[in-house]
Amino acid sequence: MSARAGSSGAPRAFVSLRVSVRVPLRVSFRMRVWSVLLLAAGVGSAGAAAAAEPTFAMQCIQLAGLTLPPGIIGLPTGGARIDTAEMIAATAHNNQDGEYCRITGSIKPLKVGTPDIRFDVNLPRRWNGRALQVGGGGYNGVVVSGTGVMPFWPDRAPLAQGYATFGDDSGHVGNSALAVFGLVDEAVVNFGYAHLKKTHDVALALIGHAYGRRPEHVYFAGGSTGGREGYTVMQRFPDDYDGVIANSPALNFSGVRLLGVKVGQTEYATPGGFVPRPLLERVYQRTLEVCDQLDGAADGIVSDVSACRRHEADMIASLRCPPGEAGVANDTCLSNAQLATLDVLRGGISLPWPLAWNVTRYRGYNVFQGALFTGMLGLARNDACGTSPTIVANGYLFSQGDGYARYFIARDPAFDSLKFDVLHPGRYRQQIVALSRTIGAMNPDLSRYIARGGKLITLHGLADEVISPNQTIAYYEALVDRFGSGTVDSFMRLYMVPGFQHGSGAFIPSTDLLGALDTWVTRGTAPETLIATDIAAATNGRSRPLCRYPMFPRYGGKGNVNSASSFICVES
Template identity: 55%
Template sequence: MALPSSFKHSTVVMTAALLAACGGGTDTDTTAAKTSAAAAAEARPRNCDALAGRTVPAAAIGLPTGGATVTSVTTVASDDRAAAYCQVLGSIAAAPSDAAGTPEIRFQLNLPLVWNGKAVQMGGAGYNGTVVDATAAIPFAPGATPLSQGYATYGSDSGHTGALSSAEFALNEASLTNFGYAHIKKTHDAAFALIRQYYLRAPVRSYFAGGSTGGREGMTAVQRYPRDYDGVIANAPALNFTGVRLHGVRIGQAAYGTPGGFVNRAKQLLIRSTVLAQCDADDGVADGLVGNVAACRVKSGAILAALRCPSGADEGDTCLSDPQIATVRAIADDLELPYALAHGVTRHQGYNILQGADFSNTMGSSATPVAPPTVPANGYMFSQGDGYLKYFIAKDAALNTLQFNLANPGTLQQRLVDMSATVGATNPDIDTFRARGGKLIVLHGLADEIISPNATIAYYQGQVAKYGQSKVEDFFRFYTVPGFGHSVGAFSPSWAALDALDQWVEKGTPPGTLVATDVTAATAGRTRPLCKYPAYPRYNGGDVNAAASFACVVN
């Protein structure tokens, strides 16, 4: 294997290169992986075309596969040398033991010409189904892209093709397992083998970053593959995935299983305006978002009373009938189960619809369910819960989910439990990640209408109960954002997530209160502090659009 004359190498780097060429690999804990990032940046990679047709043997991937193959390479040129990179597309074949027809895992790996010696695996969204090209910003943390900062980046389609909201792929058990957790490891190992082949060395740091499904994938990486990552950013993580979907079914049953239960968009807007009237100023300023969510939660009963039509019947769009109030309660209240899902979980925490979360575009437009339910007609929560029960659980497209007994699922109960382990990240045991120095940053919007922030809060509180606050602070930082929904909201933060993580991992500098810049069109440019849970930003006076005018306080 010829090296460019300008390549400066050591015995350690050469050893890593030879191992990679032979199909072996080195863990990020090895001496090679701990070589300084500065030395890595000096490395001169080979021509992008050298990776064309390259393969990664199945033995180099930590879970059963048929090996990986590079399907195409493209040199992405730029006048700015730092912006140029080698784009690698590849596929990971199904293992011989997988069922016939199991799709391959398709992935993209981006190898910057000016490499900082580090790698970031990027998570997906929804049910995935399209390759994460890993060229964009971290979800729920818009700003500089990891690729533009010199990181090698990569992502996959999680092992199937299809729309983000389509659950039919789960009829294939191997595809379902790939989506749940296996694609994370398979893609990581294939990408690392190719990184070694290209740069002739392993990354000095390995990170994972994602939001929503990608956040769940990040937490899955912490729980299942802790030795593969030095740090993880997991934003709005769908930790209790089964709980989310069952909660969606309960919402659908309340909206459509009871006459008059559907809450139209006008009434959803009424709910939010009523909440803002009672809670907006609780953080010291009326700015269109609920900052002090805890204080607002105390007012839930009064808010529901203010929303209720005096007669209890539907009197028009100025109030909610009793069946519509029941639907709101189905959203807001915890879903409690008389049986335990994986890791002893018996509930899915409710949503902050009575604390400012905007559900006006989440409930759908139709007062009657279509068959099958769709996102536009019947809302995201119910349509996705319906698909989950039909394809992940019952394997029966004709299942009537409006009649499904959530408390007593009968013969499907064990399947629900099993799936909550396969597609979920509720395992409280992250001792290995913590012990080896891994760092975790999690952010969740308090107005999230898709993934309840209260489930993430419950997981964090469980970590505090397990380790104690001081030990949790050593490896886990959790930020909550008032007004932030599921990627959009009254306040949508742009913040330097990867910089904060890298500084913590590389220099031991833990993130404290951070500053976020709003990218919501109507209020773009204002800044707020990102407060560590359980603090919230309280206005102290001064420029209402400046983070310096707020302090992070705890009720």
């Protein structure tokens, strides 16, 4: 559990221990730094006296070049190095974060050929006593700076509010569908979970050095891959965090990648299976025609997904081409082969053998309940597939699934995923199961995190076209089955957002999740219905209630349809 310190506010200058031996300044400083770092890790004399050192800025700059031993990191590494350390003025160009010390560094691997984990740590001059680790996205590969305004804190940057922030690149360079780092065992483990603990421990040692104490509370926040990382830290490192925001979490990572391969196979390896973008738009518009007003408001948002699902069979029948027209190229109806492609998306994937934690399914998407697959992260734009599928040409799901099959599963860049039998993978099955344990974040046992009083907020769009919202719901329901609804309510809030896709959509919510989490942790006030402001360009400024699952916002029948006050949270 995070150490509880005294009052927050303006911190002391960087502190370190006095040493009596006269040595050169640089060496003396390093010795004093090590004394404090080792104390932060629980090593050294507890009775040693601390004294104020030179200015915050000077101590910040002198960190550059410092090396940190493996012993302060809770997982095996080759230690860490501080590459740069500089003060960023509050008046610096485009700075939204106030005055702070920016530290960049790298955590060294155990094996030659494994990339470093590059990280950033940001220490505000006026610290609020809390720390925030920020998650990544996609296959990571880019250092998460922890600076600037974030989706879960829409008005002011966490760093500007006094949070010490930190993030990393998960242990490789480059965020692409190819994911070639999957060929390196240690890099895969780092990506799956180890980078989170390694960076956390280095950051907390630096925070302890900077302020003379550890944070009162440590939080994690991220979306997509960062959401998966949020669930990962609760499952694997429950003693390290007091609260987690895990939005649109990429749970069951192997499952969604295998489903992506199946989608590609139905589009490219099945005659007539490609679904052109006009037809995807037609499916979406038909969904709005049938389901938009089921919540009482004609607002371009499908809110009552459960009621909409009851119309699914009729919608599919109305979209199917009449006999004799299936082979005619048009944008008004779908052939059986095209509907089969959408059925793969809708139905997800069921495996005849279990992944880790006995998981056998990846839940499908709300294809006929408001999800639009024509955007940047949608389905394929091209009706032919080259040797190296890309997100732009071949869609996010297939291109990511193809890269996973090549580099993580088969570990062969020439592997042809279009010919891969994902239900009967043969000699690759053991590797898939091992990967699902390393990366999947599907362990439902959060008992340690719950017992410690840890809190969790998850927000996920019901129209998400990248990570299925139904997989998140399935994990939530598994928690309820395991612990009971009362226990789950005591530590978790799940908000399923109508109209929200994977960062875009008919409704893009902006709300202060970090403030809600901090209030819950520090004051014991659990969030209930939240209010979100829409930041979608066409409808910017309207608001809706964010309802706790399984409720959704229903229009009350009077009042401004663009105001959250005109809606109530109800169950379908």
